[in-house]
Amino acid sequence: MAEVTTDQNSGLRKVVLKSPEGTTAEVFVHGAHVTSWKTTTGEEVLFVSKQAVYKPPKAIRGGIPVCFPQFGGFGPLSQHGFARNSEFAVTDSAPESVTLSLTPNEEQLKLFPHPFALTVQVQVGNDILEQTLTATNTGSEAFELTAALHTYFGISSIDKARVDGLQGVDYLGSLADKRRLTENGAYVRFSGEVDRIYLATPSRLEVVDEARGRAVVVEKEGFPDAVVWNPWVEKAAGMGDFGDDEYKEMVCLEPAVAGSGPVTLQPGASWSAKQKLSLREL
Numbered sequence: 001m002a003e004v005t006t007d008q009n010s011g012l013r014k015v016v017l018k019s020p021e022g023t024t025a026e027v028f029v030h031g032a033h034v035t036s037w038k039t040t041t042g043e044e045v046l047f048v049s050k051q052a053v054y055k056p057p058k059a060i061r062g063g064i065p066v067c068f069p070q071f072g073g074f075g076p077l078s079q080h081g082f083a084r085n086s087e088f089a090v091t092d093s094a095p096e097s098v099t100l101s102l103t104p105n106e107e108q109l110k111l112f113p114h115p116f117a118l119t120v121q122v123q124v125g126n127d128i129l130e131q132t133l134t135a136t137n138t139g140s141e142a143f144e145l146t147a148a149l150h151t152y153f154g155i156s157s158i159d160k161a162r163v164d165g166l167q168g169v170d171y172l173g174s175l176a177d178k179r180r181l182t183e184n185g186a187y188v189r190f191s192g193e194v195d196r197i198y199l200a201t202p203s204r205l206e207v208v209d210e211a212r213g214r215a216v217v218v219e220k221e222g223f224p225d226a227v228v229w230n231p232w233v234e235k236a237a238g239m240g241d242f243g244d245d246e247y248k249e250m251v252c253l254e255p256a257v258a259g260s261g262p263v264t265l266q267p268g269a270s271w272s273a274k275q276k277l278s279l280r281e282l
């Protein structure tokens with residue numbers, strides 16, 4: 001069993017996972033939120049802001065917030081839905097994996113009148129992190145959902161970082177009234193704010209850290225889209241839980257079901273999607 005412990009700094013409950021090879025991950029029960037994934041050599045791969053607020057129902061700034069049952073503004077709820085603001089229950093665990101579950105409370109059902117059961121499974125392997133979302137419609141009517149694993153990757157320097165695998169892919173420009181554009185570049189690089197929903201992307205993408213000589217390989221299933229985000233100077237300065245200069249240290253690449261249209265879940269039916277993160281030396 002992975003043990004549920006109390007985080008020293010925040011007082012919140014978390015689970016620490018460890019693979020036999022020594023890869024570790026830290027998962028907060030609040031939001032089923034992964035805040036750390038360390039390689040067998042002890043190197044942190046994810047980014048968490050030094051200004052992050054560990055005070056439910058606020059979502060932690062960084063790591064992997066779970067956006068569910070809505071990504072962004074794609075629906076009636078507030079930005080990114082309420083899973084990231086909710087207390088989950090730990091329903092299963094082993095030394096290298098944990099499953100956390102959420103059913104909406106009465107207040108949430110007033111805003112989103114669609115009973116569901118959501119599980120988030122997190123597992124570590126040899127320099128691997130896998131995360132699976134499964135949602136079941138436990139109500140009597142069909143409903144629509146959008147979702148994302150809003151992954152913040154730590155990078156050495158934003159001018160030496162890029163996202164590979166998106167050339168020729170159409171995207172909705174969130175900074176351009178969601179206009180549909182096409183990615184012409186071989187890579188996505190960062191020299192200003194980027195906020196794009198790439199549609200129906202290849203299943204394998206990479207966040208490349210040229211300065212560190214390493215890429216994180218993102219393999220996704222069931223998430224047709226991928227969001228690329230860096231807030232840059234102005235938006236960073238406007239976020240209370242994010243340092244003014246921290247945009248230089250992170251890139252978000254978020255497997256999502258968003259711009260390609262929502263998933264319709266029939267009564268009794270389940271939807272499942274996952275991401276697998278691994279490393280590649282350049």
Ligand SMILES: O=P(O)(O)OC[C@H]1O[C@H](O)[C@H](O)[C@@H](O)[C@@H]1O
Pocket residue numbers: 072079080174195196227228229252
């Ligand atoms: O501030 P948050 O609600 O966590 O959202 C942070 C960011 O999430 C996604 O990447 C969206 O595409 C951005 O538009 C948004 O700014």
